[in-house]
Amino acid sequence: MLILHCPYCGVDADETDLHAGGEAHLKRFGPDSGDEEFENYLFMRENPKGVHFERWRHAYGCGKWFLAARCTATLEVFGTYSAQTTEPPQDIKDAISAKRPGWAWGDLS
């Protein structure tokens, strides 16, 4: 069972207390963007076997959204952090790099 630490209320919540919100760190484009950028924002998602960044909501707890870094193959959780960030905190990137040598932020392939 997937257990994630809510960075807001400090509870280790199992997946039945959470609601998945899809991929984290999606980049929105402004009103001057083209159709292809808007289509990519709406429909194109990463689906890696390995390190992935996701949005989660502590639905049956504090109700807040947060982000999680985990491995989709092993369910190993590298950390959770505030949803008000544009990229993972350095300590989480370091934790991923320690366990997945060669991994780099932005390299999801």
Ligand SMILES: [Zn+2]
């Ligand atoms: Zn919470």
